[in-house]
Amino acid sequence: xxxxxxxxxxxxxxxxxxxxxxxxxxxxxxxxxxxxxxxxxxxxxxxxxxxxxxxxxxxxxxxxxxxxxxxxxxxxxxxxxxxxxxxxxxxxxxxxxxxxxxxxxxxxxxxxxxxxxxxxxxxxxxxxxxxxxxxxxxxxxxxxxxxxxxxxxxxxxxxxxxx
Numbered sequence: 247x248x249x250x251x252x253x254x255x256x257x258x259x260x261x262x263x264x265x266x267x268x269x270x271x272x273x274x275x276x277x278x279x280x281x282x283x284x285x286x287x288x289x290x291x292x293x294x295x296x297x298x299x300x301x302x303x304x305x306x307x308x309x310x311x312x313x314x315x316x317x318x319x320x321x322x323x324x325x326x327x328x329x330x331x332x333x334x335x336x337x338x339x340x341x342x343x344x345x346x347x348x349x350x351x352x353x354x355x356x357x358x359x360x361x362x363x364x365x366x367x368x369x370x371x372x373x374x375x376x377x378x379x380x381x382x383x384x385x386x387x388x389x390x391x392x393x394x395x396x397x398x399x400x401x402x403x404x405x406x407x408x409x
Contacts, residue, residue, distance in 0.1 A: 307389035
């Protein structure tokens with residue numbers, strides 16, 4: 247007896263070239279979308295970091311002016327001594343209690359402290375402006391930090407009665 251095996255021929259054993267191209271295209275579009283999402287988030291992270299540093303520099307500028315005002319008041323001097331027309335105050339100003347005289351660029355030293363210098367090694371520049379005497383006897387302190395075409399600013403009022 248002879249057994250005849252019927253073979254069913256299947257000419258479709260794998261993917262066609264068109265199916266492979268469609269899969270590669272769909273995966274490529276998905277990967278490009280995911281990579282651009284991560285790239286955008288990375289650049290936003292760096293910008294948020296710069297915004298936080300700028301906000302800290304603005305706050306530090308206002309605090310430094312208040313520290314000089316308090317030093318002057320504690321030592322029986324005019325509260326705004328060495329502050330009128332001052333535009334460069336940094337942590338070095340606390341030792342001599344006056345403007346540093348440097349420009350508005352911001353540098354960072356070996357101890358990771360920001361200070362104002364003539365030409366900065368950071369992208370930040372800080373300008374502190376202490377206005378003339380207001381009608382209530384106060385002075386307006388405006389601290390502006392600029393970086394990469396962006397600016398953040400704070401306005402504070404400095405009164406003679408610090409205590």
